[in-house]
Amino acid sequence: MWSILGGVTATTAQLPADRAERPSALRYPISRRFLRDLGYMVLTLGTSVVAFTLLVAGLSVTLSLAILIVGVPVAILNAIINREWAGVQRRLSGWALGEPIRAAYRPAPQGLLARLRTVLADPQTWRDLLWLAFDSIAGFTFAIVVITAWGVVIGSLTLPAWWWTMPGDASYLGLTLGTTGGSFLGVGVGLAALVPILAITRGFTAAHAHVARALLRPSGNARVEELTESRAGAVDAAHEELQRIERDLHDGAQARLVALAMDLGLAERKVAEDPAASRELIGEAREEAVRALGELRELVRGIGPSILRDRGLEAAVASLTAGRTQPVDARVDVGQPRPPATVEAAAYFVVAESIANAARHSGASRVTVRVWRDAAERIVVECTDDGQGGADPTAGSGLSGLIKRVRALDGTLTVTSPAGGPTTIRAEIPCGS
Amino acid sequence: MRVVIAEDLALLRDGLTRLLRDSGFEVVAAVENGDDLVASVERERPDVAIVDVRLPPTFTDEGVRAALEARRVVPSTPVLILSQYVEQTYAAELLADGSGGVGYLLKDRVADPDEFVAAVRRVAEGGTALDPEAVAQLFARRRGHAPMDELTPREAEVLGLMAEGRSNAAIARELVVTEGAVEKHISSILGKLGLPKSEDDHRRVLAVLAYLRG
Numbered sequence: 001m002w003s004i005l006g007g008v009t010a011t012t013a014q015l016p017a018d019r020a021e022r023p024s025a026l027r028y029p030i031s032r033r034f035l036r037d038l039g040y041m042v043l044t045l046g047t048s049v050v051a052f053t054l055l056v057a058g059l060s061v062t063l064s065l066a067i068l069i070v071g072v073p074v075a076i077l078n079a080i081i082n083r084e085w086a087g088v089q090r091r092l093s094g095w096a097l098g099e100p101i102r103a104a105y106r107p108a109p110q111g112l113l114a115r116l117r118t119v120l121a122d123p124q125t126w127r128d129l130l131w132l133a134f135d136s137i138a139g140f141t142f143a144i145v146v147i148t149a150w151g152v153v154i155g156s157l158t159l160p161a162w163w164w165t166m167p168g169d170a171s172y173l174g175l176t177l178g179t180t181g182g183s184f185l186g187v188g189v190g191l192a193a194l195v196p197i198l199a200i201t202r203g204f205t206a207a208h209a210h211v212a213r214a215l216l217r218p219s220g221n222a223r224v225e226e227l228t229e230s231r232a233g234a235v236d237a238a239h240e241e242l243q244r245i246e247r248d249l250h251d252g253a254q255a256r257l258v259a260l261a262m263d264l265g266l267a268e269r270k271v272a273e274d275p276a277a278s279r280e281l282i283g284e285a286r287e288e289a290v291r292a293l294g295e296l297r298e299l300v301r302g303i304g305p306s307i308l309r310d311r312g313l314e315a316a317v318a319s320l321t322a323g324r325t326q327p328v329d330a331r332v333d334v335g336q337p338r339p340p341a342t343v344e345a346a347a348y349f350v351v352a353e354s355i356a357n358a359a360r361h362s363g364a365s366r367v368t369v370r371v372w373r374d375a376a377e378r379i380v381v382e383c384t385d386d387g388q389g390g391a392d393p394t395a396g397s398g399l400s401g402l403i404k405r406v407r408a409l410d411g412t413l414t415v416t417s418p419a420g421g422p423t424t425i426r427a428e429i430p431c432g433s
Numbered sequence: 434m435r436v437v438i439a440e441d442l443a444l445l446r447d448g449l450t451r452l453l454r455d456s457g458f459e460v461v462a463a464v465e466n467g468d469d470l471v472a473s474v475e476r477e478r479p480d481v482a483i484v485d486v487r488l489p490p491t492f493t494d495e496g497v498r499a500a501l502e503a504r505r506v507v508p509s510t511p512v513l514i515l516s517q518y519v520e521q522t523y524a525a526e527l528l529a530d531g532s533g534g535v536g537y538l539l540k541d542r543v544a545d546p547d548e549f550v551a552a553v554r555r556v557a558e559g560g561t562a563l564d565p566e567a568v569a570q571l572f573a574r575r576r577g578h579a580p581m582d583e584l585t586p587r588e589a590e591v592l593g594l595m596a597e598g599r600s601n602a603a604i605a606r607e608l609v610v611t612e613g614a615v616e617k618h619i620s621s622i623l624g625k626l627g628l629p630k631s632e633d634d635h636r637r638v639l640a641v642l643a644y645l646r647g
Contacts, residue, residue: 255442261544262448
């Protein structure tokens with residue numbers, strides 16, 4: 001659950017995973033589409049009741065507690081519940097529309113009050129609420145009309161079959177049916193009603209799903225905000241990276257070279273009076289030089305391994321997993337042409353960080369890595385380990401840097417890591433236009 | 434001579450300790466953060482504290498701030514700051530209290546143990562040890578100002594060595610001239626810069642630095 005409560009950044013901009021695999025609505029046979037519409041309307045009866053409950057219960061509880069301290073977490077919880085429900089509705093309406101509905105919320109900062117401010121300032125919070133109101137009234141009405149109409153149509157078409165069970169003076173649509181032949185009137189009415197009712201079903205389904213899309217997808221402003229933020233994230237990520245490099249140099253190679261110079265200085269001073277001690281110091285200096293070289297190499301590798309540049313993602317991941325004590329089952333196939341260098345690098349670091357996390361924190365015994373290119377030209381990276389879970393991308397780990405890196409490329413990164421495991425890190429990075 | 438070292442990297446902390454012990458100093462404390470530095474200065478009253486600029490937890494200028502705090506708690510404690518880069522603001526902040534015994538050296542200088550040890554002694558005795566790099570930066574800032582351009586190349590050289598904290602004798606050795614010649618240069622420099630004459634090496638350096646900073 002933490003991914004909902006703590007990792008809004010990580011999860012909200014996510015596209016439904018099966019966008020690419022889903023055929024468009026037009027490829028369904030007509031009858032399939034009507035069945036789907038009908039199914040959607042039946043489900044809408046349920047969702048409208050849930051929406052009404054959420055709206056009334058949420059508003060009354062939140063407003064009545066608003067003046068108390070406890071009102072803050074309650075309001076946030078209310079917004080989170082509404083968001084989750086909006087997510088369900090997005091999937092449902094996306095299914096009816098044949099194309100997914102995007103979601104975008106402002107990322108939640110640390111701290112309850114700050115988070116409340118962000119939630120209140122996010123227009124999507126209010127649009128979610130508006131959706132609940134729409135679904136409670138219009139959704140319910142649409143569903144009742146459609147279901148009743150289909151009840152009448154099916155009842156009419158099958159009237160002759162019912163005839164035997166009816167008493168002599170049975171009435172149908174206000175008419176009193178006296179004969180068996182009269183029951184076939186029902187079949188005629190049913191057939192005549194079929195076309196308009198099919199149209200009503202299609203129309204109500206389309207109207208409901210379109211309103212859902214209009215209210216639940218990011219508005220134009222939200223998209224601009226999202227882009228602004230991912231750009232800021234890119235700048236942040238670059239800055240953090242530079243700071244990391246500076247720090248690694250300061251504490252690593254630079255410090256080793258200072259120590260080396262110090263050893264050589266002492267050795268020089270002692271060379272006449274104490275050759276044995278000076279030889280020892282020179283030996284230490286040489287070791288420091290080797291270590292400094294090693295650290296520089298690590299650092300350069302951290303900027304981007306040359307094998308990634310030279311041979312691509314498959315070779316780079318293979319070299320990453322080779323020689324690890326922990327078994328890594330990696331399958332990489334991103335096809336041709338090669339993805340852009342920034343995409344390859346992001347995918348590479350997702351794999352590297354996932355493997356490192358699995359080794360460092362989770363006590364995993366094996367890691368599975370899958371990298372492929374989906375039909376929508378996105379590079380999908382999925383890393384799963386069987387460790388104890390509980391990875392938290394908000395805890396200032398390498399994961400938060402990864403999220404920024406992936407978002408900067410307009411991609412998404414989700415971390416699913418329930419306590420007890422398994423941990424799955426999934427990134428989807430568009431190859432660009 | 435009793436020394437306190439504050440350096441967060443064990444590699445350099447141990448290296449400095451070895452170098453100083455080897456050179457006849459007594460390292461009474463080797464700590465890794467600013468708070469411990471202040472505490473050990475207060476406890477040990479060392480002859481000099483050698484402090485890395487960058488210490489935990491902030492890894493920015495923690496060392497300078499801790500050194501200033503140590504000098505507030507135990508006034509006039511000589512402090513030699515070590516850094517991997519020259520930031521003249523830090524040197525200026527330390528010099529600002531005018532109580533002497535201030536050094537600011539690049540870590541590179543430990544490569545020459547004798548020079549380094551001489552700088553530590555100079556600071557411990559209340560003198561100054563500014564890194565040539567820092568001096569060069571201060572000079573660069575004043576270049577183009579009228580009195581500086583009036584200095585002869587030799588005088589500029591002498592001024593640089595003065596700013597590093599060298600005594601007249603040391604300057605004479607460095608330039609291979611007599612001490613008398615150095616004194617003549619110095620009085621000419623002070624005259625051109627409009628600074629009061631002083632017999633005290635340290636005061637003289639401070640005057641020059643104050644001029645360079647202004």
